[in-house]
Amino acid sequence: MQAASDSRGPNPEPLADSPLCDRCRALRLDDIARLQLAKENLSDTIWDQDRPHTYAVNWWKEIQPGTTCQLCRIIFAANSEWGVMPKIGAHSAQTLFRSQDIADSILFELYAHTTTMLVPHGEQLPGITGRKIDHCQIDYGLLRQWVQDCIQNHGVSCAGADLLPGLKVIDCNTRKIIVLPPDSPGYVALSYRWGTVTNTDTTWRPDDALDNDIPQTVKDAIVVATKVGIPYLWVDKYCIDQANAVEKHNVIRNMDSIYSGAALTIVAAAGDDSNFGLPGVSRLRYAQESIILGGRRFLVFPDSTEEVRRSIWATRAWTYQEGLLSKRRLVFTASQAYFQCMKSYHWEALDAPSETTRDFGFYRVFPEDGIGREPRDIVRRLNEYAARQLSFESDTLNAILGIFQPYQARKVYHLWGVPFLAESDRLERNFALALGWSTRVPGNAKRQTGFPTWSWVGWANSDNLTVPWGPDSLVFGPPERLPSIHVFEGSAVGSRRIPLSEYVLRVEGGADFALFSQSILATGMASRCQVLSPWKVSVELPWKRGEAAFVVRMMGIPEDRYGEQDGDKYVEVLSRTQCILYIGCQSGSNLVFSFLILSQTVARRDRYTRDGTLTVTVPWPHNIDWLGSWTENPSNEQSSAQDVRFRGRKGQASPQRMPIDYIAQIIKFFEEKWEVEEFMLS
């Protein structure tokens, strides 16, 4: 809890309401703000326009930028870029924050493309109240209070990880590069975009103090680090000796430790490059709007989540793990400062007890509780990352290695970027299934050399990455029919072949994934086929048209080039025979069977590339008799013959029943028609 601030003065005099246009006045928001309407009507979170106290602003297109109506001005500012019909809704603070511990009051939310909150200002009761933002100067006392409160009261959950020995930092007092002193309060790391800044000298200078020509963002970060009481700053450009190749390599491979070990990370989420500076330190923020309704002042609360999401900072690949791995982040947007540690959230524009804002999820910038709690979240992390941009393709995997690290404690591993859950008995099938990853528009993907074709890392433009996740999978058939995976140690010819389980043991023991070859050996049920269209392949499968949905996704080839142009003539690239390899089946509301489409490389006939995927979605065959359940444990005495059980969604043990006849038919089909084959994928 914070001490009473100036926003909670003595009983405020009723203020004269802001001038509103006729249409805004007709909404009667002033009555709601005065709590004159029955409170029970406000107990719902209101989004639907049919609900009480949510109004569609259907005149929004007519609002002029210079209008004198204060509500129209706020609506215009929130919506002008987007062209979405805005709605304005009233909420009870207790409902919105899901807390009975705060005094209730009314807030307004303006929904357009983003959400803008209008928070009452000057409430005398403890609770949620708006804080006036000084657009010239940030309140350093407030920043220091957020940071120091966390350091003193949040214990190990917010403390940085182990420090890298010998880490070099900027001493904010002397501006010299020094080794972090052992008795220091730690260091502040800067997460920013350097950009195309060239007006500064970044020559390694261990003995001289940094000149005054360092970029403004770095200067401002030095000020902030000093003011919050941690006067050591780590900035990549100055704290890595760029000429020392060994040191540089070492730091880049340990970039995750630098951010997870920082006492605080400053995120520069405004502007294009490092000359921009931090808003509130060396430059003005946006002026905060306010409105008086029902005799009370409401302050506009800027949506930090959206500001960060739209920032240049959020488009850069390296900054992704920097923000996620840090335990305490202090974010500077063009509107306000925002703090998030592992236990609390603070917005400059909102004065609220931190235990209240924990429930305030949709304004949170980083995931709650950090990362690495839930194994399958890794897929979401990779998806978020894949949308970002890198200056150097070769960094694609380096810039996310730190994200994989915390998931390893949850048994999530990766091989050249392909994640898999290393459950002891499902290791290989989880990995095989993950090879069926896909992207939003595979046809737009561009080959990224230096990485294997079977990993998403091997393709640029891999946005909206999805990776089939193991625990939902079931793989039918006797063990020798399941996909098996071997890995090669070292890249030289004749390097040692090891099963995937041994790879996991080696990585657990500290081995680097890059010590293993980019080629893997996949063994499984395979056949030959030609891709005919985005929905059609020439391979024989146990499903017919109408029984299943077929989707073919080819990497780097737009769908309109798949073929079926002149009768039997196909586009050349797809006319050749390809191999198709079964990799697994996922069960949800449907059964989804996945296959890889492979072709021999031109250079080496014994090598194959992953060209695309085929998925076959089959509705559960409800019309077939339910004869028993599948189990993975054949020793189960109660089950006879083929009794197979699999896990439901999210890894919960929720046995569902499979019609055994149906499965038997599919197994029989593959055993008769398909062969077990080995493919060296690279």
Ligand SMILES: [Zn+2]
């Ligand atoms: Zn108006």
Ligand SMILES: [Zn+2]
């Ligand atoms: Zn904390």
